[in-house]
């Protein structure tokens with residue numbers, strides 16, 4: 140389990156992470172998402188003791204990273220897959236990491252096996268493809284057989300087979316009861332990987348919800364409508380906090396407001412509704428909307 144309590148990091152006037160309180164639970168894959176600059180990497184760096192919080196705490200298994208007796212046995216992480224010696228052999232790199240962290244030698248073979256890199260053990264790191272480097276980074280994170288795993292931007296750039304492999308591995312790790320926290324941008328991939336989502340915007344928590352809750356809530360809060368005066372009603376809906384976009388065939392797609400509220404608003408402004416059909420968006424669409432609307436400071440947080 141990872142617990143963040145009022146976690147804050149300021150860089151001058153920038154609040155990279157702003158009063159963030161959230162718990163990342165075991166036995167599931169949690170996606171930390173948000174637009175560029177939302178504070179995702181800064182949050183991970185504070186959990187890993189690489190960046191000092193301005194205030195608040197980040198703990199794993201009840202302790203700050205610096206206070207963990209054997210950090211690699213408790214927390215495994217991959218922040219940057221390029222951070223490895225080019226000339227060193229794959230197996231030697233892991234062996235060096237294991238030795239310097241007091242881990243047994245046999246864990247190297249086990250970690251290589253878990254990521255399917257056994258055949259590359261004797262090759263220098265520079266010959267590895269980007270996808271293989273990612274696997275090597277993941278192997279390093281698994282050396283200590285930790286309960287908590289943290290991966291920054293781990294999906295981007297993988298080919299479909301690589302992404303499928305990673306999904307299977309992360310699922311297995313979560314099914315073993317581990318806490319798995321991943322960040323990433325392609326919302327389609329994040330929707331396929333994670334079952335819990337923490338959404339950040341400008342350092343603040345926008346939502347902390349399961350995939351199921353998000354889908355259920357979005358289905359209640361999205362409708363396709365036909366009405367007389369698009370421009371007028373769009374302005375009224377937007378002013379009342381909904382998000383509106385043009386659909387196909389002269390329709391409007393309204394999100395963030397349920398059918399009864401839309402009806403009420405139409406009645407209040409004398410707008411004739413010809414159609415109001417609830418819609419069930421895909422999880423990817425829900426996440427995209429959350430990330431986008433969080434950035435506009437509107438009421439997406441209600442999904443939480």
Ligand SMILES: Nc1ncnc2c1ncn2[C@@H]1O[C@H](COP(=O)(O)OP(=O)(O)OP(=O)(O)O)[C@@H](O)[C@H]1O
Nearest residue numbers: 150153154155173174175176177178179180181182
């Ligand atoms: N070392 C630093 N010095 C100054 N500002 C920083 C530093 N690190 C991060 N920031 C700022 O903090 C904010 C959050 O950055 P962070 O990298 O955590 O966001 P992110 O959500 O990981 O973004 P991305 O999706 O682009 O990786 C940004 O405004 C960024 O410019």
